[in-house]
Amino acid sequence: MTEPSAARAWAVIGLFERPEDLLRAAARLRGSPLGRVQAYTPYPVHHLDEALGLRRSPLGGMVFVMGVLGALTAFAFQYWMSAVDYPIVTGGKSPRSWQAFVPITFEVMVLFATLTAGLGMLFLLNRLPDIFHPMLASRAMEKITRDRFALALESSGGQGVDVDAAKKVILELGAQEVEVLPLPAPAPAAPLNFLLGLGGALVAACVLAGYSTYWVIKLYPELPPMSHMERQPRLNAQSPSGFFKDGRGMRPAPVGSVARGHRPYLIKTPEEAARLVNPLPRTTETMEKGRVLYAVYCRVCHGFLGDGRTTLTSAYGAKPADLRIKRLALAPDGTIYHAIMVGKNAMPSYAYELKEDERWAVIHYLRALQRAQDARESDIP
Numbered sequence: 001m002t003e004p005s006a007a008r009a010w011a012v013i014g015l016f017e018r019p020e021d022l023l024r025a026a027a028r029l030r031g032s033p034l035g036r037v038q039a040y041t042p043y044p045v046h047h048l049d050e051a052l053g054l055r056r057s058p059l060g061g062m063v064f065v066m067g068v069l070g071a072l073t074a075f076a077f078q079y080w081m082s083a084v085d086y087p088i089v090t091g092g093k094s095p096r097s098w099q100a101f102v103p104i105t106f107e108v109m110v111l112f113a114t115l116t117a118g119l120g121m122l123f124l125l126n127r128l129p130d131i132f133h134p135m136l137a138s139r140a141m142e143k144i145t146r147d148r149f150a151l152a153l154e155s156s157g158g159q160g161v162d163v164d165a166a167k168k169v170i171l172e173l174g175a176q177e178v179e180v181l182p183l184p185a186p187a188p189a190a191p192l193n194f195l196l197g198l199g200g201a202l203v204a205a206c207v208l209a210g211y212s213t214y215w216v217i218k219l220y221p222e223l224p225p226m227s228h229m230e231r232q233p234r235l236n237a238q239s240p241s242g243f244f245k246d247g248r249g250m251r252p253a254p255v256g257s258v259a260r261g262h263r264p265y266l267i268k269t270p271e272e273a274a275r276l277v278n279p280l281p282r283t284t285e286t287m288e289k290g291r292v293l294y295a296v297y298c299r300v301c302h303g304f305l306g307d308g309r310t311t312l313t314s315a316y317g318a319k320p321a322d323l324r325i326k327r328l329a330l331a332p333d334g335t336i337y338h339a340i341m342v343g344k345n346a347m348p349s350y351a352y353e354l355k356e357d358e359r360w361a362v363i364h365y366l367r368a369l370q371r372a373q374d375a376r377e378s379d380i381p
Helices: 019-029 048-052 059-085 098-125 140-144 163-172 192-219 284-296 326-330 331-344 357-372
Strands: 011-016 036-040 149-154 175-180
Touching: 011 019, 011 140, 011 163, 019 048, 019 149, 019 163, 036 048, 036 140, 048 098, 059 098, 059 357, 140 149, 140 284, 149 163, 163 175, 331 357
Parallel strands: none
Antiparallel strands: 011 149, 011 175, 036 149
């Protein structure tokens, strides 16, 4: 094809029918003093970067570094949340069990690597978007995006390409067609009206997308295969289930499991319990707490003064113990604690009604009732 010649142009483009012809031409034209050598292809051509003499792309290194950074970031966040800020034992495993962190670590690594590959390629390496690139105005671009392969001598430094010399070299390399792109006029600055219109269009698009999403969700709240979490198939606590052999939906706790925040009581005899020491200080606050708890749980049977004078009727049948007798007054705190934990005669265990510090507070108050039976002058403040 013939083109109007000019002394200088932005680029001279040669079109080739086969990638092999492009590779041979690029290798021979590499390092040409006529201008920057660039290739345009409809799909990736192997070894084209070597033929053009391009340096190895830094994209792989960028992706590797950001992938490692993403993995370390995800692992550190999970470790801090699970092992430091809010440690929870799940399935009997340590909060520091790193195996549970692997899926999220992998996903965030892929996220960081993918974003780096896409954004780094577009904005850092290819310097896109470039809506004013001169190649977009060429007639060759229509053929390049289909099945032709282009090799171009482009202007470097704004000086332009010697059209005659460039056309001669490209035709000698076997180009089927040649096109000359003139030096483009400087891209004008975007007018204010254009920028305002573009901003208004973006705002309108966001509002329309949000409004449309709202009404789609409102009119079609559930679309297969999506379903709301509150309506997902689940097994409620205490409900029967045909899935398990025993027919119960709630599974029994594993043997040896301990409720979080509760230490198991392993003492079997009062003699072993006698070695326990009351850990609470004998303060006014402790005494008041013990007095309130004694009134709630103990007074109904053991009486106001702990003398065994119950407030129940004769229908009760049992004979509550007098807690002021000498044997109990001389008994260690651990012995009384053991009776609260496992029960004594007709008295049931109060292990589930009273917390550990509440049991010791009741014992402190009981000691005050016992001492009141045999008070000394030195006890008067």
